[in-house]
Amino acid sequence: MIIQPKIRGFICTTAHPVGCAKAVEEQINFIKKQGHFEGPKNVLVIGASTGYGLASRIAATYGAGAKTIGVFYEKEAENNRTGSAGWYNTAAFERLAHRDHFYAKSINGDAFSHDIKRRTIDLIKKDLGKIDLIVYSLASPRRVHPDTGTVYSSVLKPINQSFTSKTVDPLRKEVKEISLESATSDEINNTIAVMGGEDWQMWIDLLATENLLADGVTTLAYDYIGPELTHPIYKNGTIGKAKEDLHKTAHKLNEQLQKYHGQALLSVNKALVTQASAAIPVVPLYISLLYKIMKAKGTHEGCIEQISRLFKNKLYSANTSERDAEGRIRMDDFEMQVDVQQKIRELWPRVTSENLDELTDIKGYLVEFHRLFGFEFADVNYDADVSPDVSIPSLES
Numbered sequence: 001m002i003i004q005p006k007i008r009g010f011i012c013t014t015a016h017p018v019g020c021a022k023a024v025e026e027q028i029n030f031i032k033k034q035g036h037f038e039g040p041k042n043v044l045v046i047g048a049s050t051g052y053g054l055a056s057r058i059a060a061t062y063g064a065g066a067k068t069i070g071v072f073y074e075k076e077a078e079n080n081r082t083g084s085a086g087w088y089n090t091a092a093f094e095r096l097a098h099r100d101h102f103y104a105k106s107i108n109g110d111a112f113s114h115d116i117k118r119r120t121i122d123l124i125k126k127d128l129g130k131i132d133l134i135v136y137s138l139a140s141p142r143r144v145h146p147d148t149g150t151v152y153s154s155v156l157k158p159i160n161q162s163f164t165s166k167t168v169d170p171l172r173k174e175v176k177e178i179s180l181e182s183a184t185s186d187e188i189n190n191t192i193a194v195m196g197g198e199d200w201q202m203w204i205d206l207l208a209t210e211n212l213l214a215d216g217v218t219t220l221a222y223d224y225i226g227p228e229l230t231h232p233i234y235k236n237g238t239i240g241k242a243k244e245d246l247h248k249t250a251h252k253l254n255e256q257l258q259k260y261h262g263q264a265l266l267s268v269n270k271a272l273v274t275q276a277s278a279a280i281p282v283v284p285l286y287i288s289l290l291y292k293i294m295k296a297k298g299t300h301e302g303c304i305e306q307i308s309r310l311f312k313n314k315l316y317s318a319n320t321s322e323r324d325a326e327g328r329i330r331m332d333d334f335e336m337q338v339d340v341q342q343k344i345r346e347l348w349p350r351v352t353s354e355n356l357d358e359l360t361d362i363k364g365y366l367v368e369f370h371r372l373f374g375f376e377f378a379d380v381n382y383d384a385d386v387s388p389d390v391s392i393p394s395l396e397s
Contacts, residue, residue: 014082014373024093068105094394145193165233218265
């Protein structure tokens with residue numbers, strides 16, 4: 001079939017297997033150019049198929065020679081539907097990793113469930129033994145609690161007040177006003193249940209119970225804070241409450257892992273175009289401004305550049321004492337530079353639909369959005385007939 005992007009809201013409902021493979025190959029080549037670092041050897045990535053999770057798996061494999069198990073929930077092609085981008089990403093990663101003689105296996109299913117946790121434990125026992133790095137990078141809007149069966153759905157809302165601000169519809173290149181009502185207490189609690197730290201804790205508890213944590217083990221989750229501009233909808237909103245819970249979990253896990261001489265860390269990463277960030281009002285316009293400024297300064301980084309710098313310079317280096325007051329690694333350091341944020345504050349009130357191309361990098365935003373799904377790669381023929389049926393070599397079913 002000939003696969004073209006079909007976009008509904010902030011999601012592309014198609015993905016291109018050749019383009020996704022190209023994206024993975026580019027990330028692998030970047031890590032190869034950075035050279036080897038002494039890092040983890042047996043890695044579990046929970047949420048491994050896109051964004052920071054995928055970049056973590058690639059960096060650990062091609063930077064440190066690690067064996068990796070990736071857990072995710074993606075869809076293969078069926079009838080006239082393409083597979084999801086994460087499915088094609090993982091298929092490409094495994095194919096290339098196996099070609100280059102690296103261990104890489106994957107488990108597809110609901111990472112919140114007891115069944116997927118148990119299958120992962122069994123695979124670790126069979127193939128790896130003890131794990132020395134657990135990356136927790138889930139970005140799901142929904143969670144079925146494994147004990148109660150209760151279904152929780154997250155929301156993107158402010159707390160204790162309504163919120164009105166600018167945002168952009170990137171596809172229409174339309175700057176418009178958006179208003180959001182305050183979240184209810186149930187919505188806050190549901191968002192915490194989905195995006196907070198309970199499931200991360202469950203994974204680490206199970207690995208500990210099964211004696212699968214190596215001495216010196218590290219577990220890492222990804223976080224975002226952002227500027228005051230986005231705080232009403234992010235840091236001080238429902239997502240922010242979930243992140244507070246994630247912070248509490250990190251502190252608890254850090255104490256728990258002391259007996260292994262290990263640690264639990266949060267990495268506060270830079271704002272990027274991801275499937276998750278595209279859904280958050282205000283953020284796409286902020287990112288479009290941010291990209292313009294950081295590209296001009298030469299400090300812009302994508303997922304793979306962020307994770308490479310995190311692993312090589314922050315996590316597995318002599319410079320491990322570089323943390324903020326909360327003990328977090330700040331990979332948003334370039335984003336939050338005073339001059340960058342000052343420029344955004346100056347431009348924000350001036351941006352309109354008419355000057356969007358001039359003042360922002362909306363074109364770059366759109367390219368990055370399409371690339372998430374395997375589109376906008378210069379050397380991929382999107383008029384060619386390709387098969388959407390792609391298998392993941394070592395998928396544990």
